[in-house]
Amino acid sequence: MKSLHMVTFILLVVGGLNWLLLGLFGWEIGMLFGGQMALVSKTIYILVGVSAINEIIIHKGICKMCGSDMK
Template structure:
């Protein structure tokens, strides 16, 4: 479970940095690297979205005070 949390956090950081670049400079790094509208770009966007959904679980546990880590 720890590995998937690290992977999803990295993807969320990548997504956040990409949105920061879009907002500040109108530059989409993912589209620049993989091609605008390409399958790889779409895959990265989907993985970032799924990562956000995955991270709702630890957030809800933290908000409820359940800090017990399940392995």
């Protein structure tokens, strides 16, 4: 489960940085791999999306801050 969490974290960071680059410069990571329609780019975008869904589902159970009473 720890390795899945690490992969999810890395993919979410990549996705976040991609949005930052897109917002600031109009450039995205997918362009490095042949544009948005290239198979590699699509695969990366799908993995980032699946990682976000995974994090939404399991986050509270693994997060020390969310699992505490936060008083």
